[in-house]
Amino acid sequence: MMRKAALSVFGVVLAITAGCASYKPAPPAFHSVINKPYHLDSGDVVRLTVFEQAELTNAYPVDKAGYISVPLIGAVPARGRTANQLEGEIADRLRDGYLRDPDITVSVEQYRPFFIMGEVTQGGQYSYVPGMTVQKAVAIAGGYTPRAEQENVDITREIGGRVVTGRVNISDPILPGDTLYIRERWF
Incomplete structure (x- = not known):
């Protein structure tokens, strides 16, 4: 019986660890683009x-x-x-x-709009305002749903002609054209 309980606990720990293995921090270029001059694109x-x-x-x-x-x-x-x-x-x-x-x-x-989807009340396309952070973007989208992961989000952004996705904190700034994905939390 004890062995079965230990295996169950080990299985749960393994499942949680596997979920963490998919975590990819944002690459350095992801944050360095924020301090560079703004480049125009469609929608501006x-x-x-x-x-x-x-x-x-x-x-x-x-x-x-x-x-x-x-x-x-x-x-x-x-x-x-x-x-x-x-x-x-x-x-x-x-x-x-x-x-x-x-x-x-x-x-x-x-500025061209940003996009937000996932665990927010009203996902969609919204107008970008300079100085906007992830937290402000979530507020514009009506806030988090009860199931939302509220510590960090995934952002997809074009950097140097390449589409890059990274996980950032909610206090991080966003850029025009970014797509924010609010994940569902585990517990």
Whole structure:
């Protein structure tokens, strides 16, 4: 009888340990991307301000192909570029036959959404706000369900053209385009 109980306890410990074996901490690049300049992608909206050119000053969405369409100069590639890089490209194109010395600024007016699923009240797509953490994202999604693992979450994010998934604490920041998965807890 004691042997049967010991085997049962060993089986439970083995099952719990097997669940922990699937844990993968976030790779170093996962956190280093947070401190790098923001790169534009589909779903972002940029604000282009051209000094003394009201007809060009406007908000321009980055389309699915990764371009913005600016009057006079047409489609400008935005995907993977920072706001400063895009600013330089637009200035060069405007300088080429349209404006003598264009004074422009480009800023992100609206970030692409983030996604949250799993053990939250209302999973889905939500607007990103700079400085957002996992905990704030969960609050926007209506909070945790009673079965939710509340200590850490899995985030899938694109880094350097590769899709990477890592497990982070709820106090960690998220980025536009991230997909958060709230797991179910064991007990």
